[in-house]
Amino acid sequence: MTWKTLDDMELAGRIVLTRVDINVPVQDGRVTDDTRIRRIVPTIRDILAKGGTPVLLAHFGRPKGKPVPEMSLRVTLPALEAALGCEVTFVERPDRDSLAALPEGAVVLVENTRFSPMEEANDPQMAQFLASLGDVYCNDAFSAAHRAHASTEGVARLLPACAGRLMEAELTALEAALGAPKRPVVAVVGGAKVSTKLDLLGNLVEKVDTLVIGGGMANTFLAADGLDVGKSLCEHDLAPTAREIMAKAKETGCEILLPSDVVVAREFAAGAENTTVAVTAVPGDCMILDAGAETVARIGTALEAAQTLIWNGPLGAFEIAPFDRATVAAARLAADLTDRGQLVSVAGGGDTVAALNAAQVADRFTYVSTAGGAFLEWMEGKTLPGVAALHQAG
Template identity: 70%
Template sequence: MAWNSLDDMDLGGKRVLVRVDINVPLTDGKVTDDTRIRRLSPTLETIFEAGGTPILLAHFGRPKGKVVPDMSLQKLVPVLEKAFDRPILFCADCRGPAAEAALAALPEGTLLLLENTRFHPGEEQNDEAFAAELAALGDIYCNDAFSSSHRAHASTEALARALPACAGRLMEAELKALDAALGHPARPVVAVVGGAKVSTKLELLGNLVSKVDHLVIGGGMANTFLAAQGLAVGKSLCEHEMTDTAQDIMATAEKVGCEIVLPLDAVIAREFKEGAANEVVPIDAVPADAMILDAGPETVKHFAEVLEKARTLVWNGPLGAFEIAPFDTATNAAAAIAATRTADGQLTSVAGGGDTVAALNKSGAADSFTYISTAGGAFLEWMEGKVLPGVKALGA
């Protein structure tokens, strides 16, 4: 679909309502990962350089339409000022007289941060009257929150229809990366899907088998597929009630010419802890008292052969219990191959999802990927083939 970017808008002298996602993790009141915040700088600087005034709209947590002091955005002001290297004026409401007064008093070169949009019930109800109150503060709407665009909320959907709308730099980069990965990809296309449960990724698997050439399945999900083939998986994480579904997915893949790549061997252990005694066994020789915690070296070798031929890679989920060594070996090895081929210009690599980002960061490969999405649910829904309301509303 077509959508406007900041380059298509006349920003000079305009008030630009920028929907951002600064819903970052906090521990003891301190931000533990400010990646989402730092990625917003290009959008804000573009607006400032063009003579516009950016006004930040965002949510935090799930206050369910009520004012919850612990979920106020005010506590993020010092983090934002440091990340953007600009002063920030905070307003304790996101609409109405208080917001209008804050905007009128805003010094040049200062960012205005409006309070949590979810403090109002109209936000999650996608209420057009609430969106109109937000729209009254701006001349242009800019969505730079792909990670929130899978929800049809007032600040992501209705507001985009109330003002001239465009995508911010982060949203623009995300959409281009996703289009390159599954919209109009260079082939062969490989998808890596890992994680614990098949049941949470049914729609994802169903969409991918018809779009990719090779589907690599790892983690606990792989155990369910192995069980569906009649293999014993011992005490491994496995959804035995989903084996019929796994068989259906494999049958569909065979029909459309998608190769499903499953482990050939496994790293097993009797307990799940750092440095646990472990061994490698063929995939058809998993002891009844053992757990599969990672793919083995023969599997890694086969994964490497698949990745060496790929032109496009989409990755969601680790291949093993990556949090604990040595069960991060397969994930790290596959990530290293993807990173090297990407750096050499031979592969377009796009990855997303919380565990995926953590695993790739831990492996040291993340910086070499073409694009790493921090979008979580929105990234997963896009991979499932769903239309995201916040993106659709930007259609030019």
């Protein structure tokens, strides 16, 4: 670990610029899901306990560098205060003197950083201004760490910097999953399209022992193997790329596990008439909507033998029953193995979180990341600017 945490910092009497992600869903002027707000509470409480003043920096929506009233962070105040159990001071234009004059125990929320065009441009002038406001920088927004912005990267290089509790948990989990994992390592990658996950697949075949490919993506690989996938979602133009990935996997000794049987239907609708067939016998007028029981059993065998699991994307069209069966069955087995201490399980990505919630196992995985794009870029092996800045500071 080459980055510092809150435990390494002297915070008493200091202003702690704390980058958080509270870009939460809002409807009719109210926060409808406060998950991201609740996840930053431990960091804020620890800063307060050490005598520091947390000054929260965050973005909200995409105002494109100008003030947009409906994208004001003011809308998050009630939810933030409820989660913290204390008053939060909202500041549109912060200055060092007013922040320094705040009483001990104050929590400050600064207006949307993206109201300035200098934020997304990572303008040194904005980074310098932010640095002038505080004594210590704490990044607790892994989900924004793939952006080199003034509040995520620029300011981190100008102040003593550390990771907040959420960032610390995320980085520790990711290190356990891909940095120095216990082997064998299984990766489950699903979702609709191969085209959105080319970098991911290319990186994983060099890092994991077994790569399970599911969802619509699997159809492209099956077609690349010369199989007829009927009317299934399939990127036929990416067949050469799929074959390249399979060839690379052979070179690196990574086993690619594709469906051997699939659930097919003539329409994608709740309760649609469906049947399970071998991948060599998909009717021309049907579409593949889930992995079959035999495939789930093969995935189960791989999970039973594994010590580490990384999961991104569902195995089928999980949004509509009964095409959620494979995803739910595999997720529940992974959760059982995690409960028994046999498996370190790390999952992330929007559809993944929704799928694990649908299977009612999200809280039984070792770690579930809500970071979306940052989690994917990390899985792709890319350097995340917000994390790199902490490494340098550390």
